[in-house]
Amino acid sequence: MNIVVTGGAGFIGSNFVYYELEHHPEDTIICYDALTYAGNLETLQEAEKNPKFRFIHADIADRQAVYDMFEKEKPDIIVNFAAESHVDRSIENPEQFLKTNFMGTGVLLDACRKYGIQRYHQVSTDEVYGDLPLDRPDLFFTETTNLHTSSPYSASKASADLLVMSYHRTYGVPASISRCSNNYGPFHFPEKLIPLMIINALNDKKLPVYGTGENVRDWLYVEDHCSAIDLILRKGKAGDLFNIGGHNEKQNIEVVKIILKALGKPESLIEYVADRKGHDRRYAIDPTKIREALGWEPETRFETGIQKTIEWYLTHKDWWQHIISGEYMQYYDRMYGNR
Ligand code: NAD
Numbered sequence: 001m002n003i004v005v006t007g008g009a010g011f012i013g014s015n016f017v018y019y020e021l022e023h024h025p026e027d028t029i030i031c032y033d034a035l036t037y038a039g040n041l042e043t044l045q046e047a048e049k050n051p052k053f054r055f056i057h058a059d060i061a062d063r064q065a066v067y068d069m070f071e072k073e074k075p076d077i078i079v080n081f082a083a084e085s086h087v088d089r090s091i092e093n094p095e096q097f098l099k100t101n102f103m104g105t106g107v108l109l110d111a112c113r114k115y116g117i118q119r120y121h122q123v124s125t126d127e128v129y130g131d132l133p134l135d136r137p138d139l140f141f142t143e144t145t146n147l148h149t150s151s152p153y154s155a156s157k158a159s160a161d162l163l164v165m166s167y168h169r170t171y172g173v174p175a176s177i178s179r180c181s182n183n184y185g186p187f188h189f190p191e192k193l194i195p196l197m198i199i200n201a202l203n204d205k206k207l208p209v210y211g212t213g214e215n216v217r218d219w220l221y222v223e224d225h226c227s228a229i230d231l232i233l234r235k236g237k238a239g240d241l242f243n244i245g246g247h248n249e250k251q252n253i254e255v256v257k258i259i260l261k262a263l264g265k266p267e268s269l270i271e272y273v274a275d276r277k278g279h280d281r282r283y284a285i286d287p288t289k290i291r292e293a294l295g296w297e298p299e300t301r302f303e304t305g306i307q308k309t310i311e312w313y314l315t316h317k318d319w320w321q322h323i324i325s326g327e328y329m330q331y332y333d334r335m336y337g338n339r
Contacts, residue, residue, distance in 0.1 A: 007082030009039035019226035060104035094152035101156035127154035131280035140286035174238030185222030211275030213253030221305035224298035245285025246298035
């Protein structure tokens with residue numbers, strides 16, 4: 001099969017490229033990526049050595065480029081990871097989020113209608129459900145929880161999900177959707193919580209923690225997300241919607257302290273900063289449906305996954321040092337000043 005992975009030069013997309021090349025060597029993997037600030041060809045260096053891998057540098061919102069790709073590559077499957085993905089950047093400037101996350105998804109769906117496809121899979125997020133109260137640990141997001149978004153990022157992702165469902169129902173595009181909790185692991189862009197804290201701690205810089213640090217995220221090791229999507233593609237069917245998560249809820253401050261301890265750095269590096277606007281309190285996924293329907297289980301416990309992740313950042317300093325020396329530094333200064 002020809003599998004097109006849009007956004008495959010980013011964090012989860014690149015992990016998915018490697019997962020597919022390893023587990024399905026019979027398939028051809030075509031990464032289609034605009035290489036925004038979050039896309040990185042260095043991440044795909046190993047994949048480039050594989051004759052079953054190809055890279056196309058283009059934008060999912062560019063209709064002609066998407067149609068050209070369909071004519072040339074004749075994809076059997078599209079997995080759409082391409083997105084503007086950082087909530088803080090969506091608060092600063094929502095426009096690009098609407099263009100890529102909503103309009104770009106629409107262009108991909110139009111191409112599926114025009115040329116046909118075996119499966120279109122939309123990689124979505126638990127953030128489409130909004131948040132849960134901190135004092136109700138009995139509540140979880142299920143696939144029937146109402147959409148109730150908080151940020152321009154999550155609103156753009158929820159809108160895209162609705163578009164996918166409408167193309168499935170109206171035009172019969174064979175589409176599926178997965179909504180995953182927060183991922184962590186190799187190739188995670190340094191602006192996100194876990195890599196930010198690892199890198200700042202390694203550099204003995206302050207660790208900026210929003211508000212009181214009590215907000216809860218439900219963490220999943222990125223490879224477990226990849227295995228879930230792979231199962232949905234191969235064992236799921238058109239029209240499927242699955243939540244993905246591993247019951248790994250942690251307060252942000254707990255995660256920060258685990259990282260400091262693992263690196264042997266003092267908690268005095270922690271600095272509480274003004275809270276994110278509209279900050280979601282708690283995310284928690286109920287993954288019962290995917291477990292019962294497809295037999296999916298996460299394999300990596302948080303304690304193991306965080307150690308592997310820290311180890312990866314220690315052994316791949318070149319990768320993140322190249323990133324933090326560029327545009328990223330201007331973003332960092334805007335967000336956190338000279339901390
Ligand atoms: P990322 O920001 O690391 O990577 C996004 C990739 O998409 C980059 O390679 C970028 O160059 C590419 N891209 C952006 N705009 C594009 C465009 N217009 N055309 C083509 N390529 C474009 O993101 P990520 O964290 O890997 O997230 C991937 C997907 O998974 C997103 O759709 C996100 O909403 C979803 N998701 C992420 C998480 C998480 O914890 N990171 C959790 C659940 C769902």
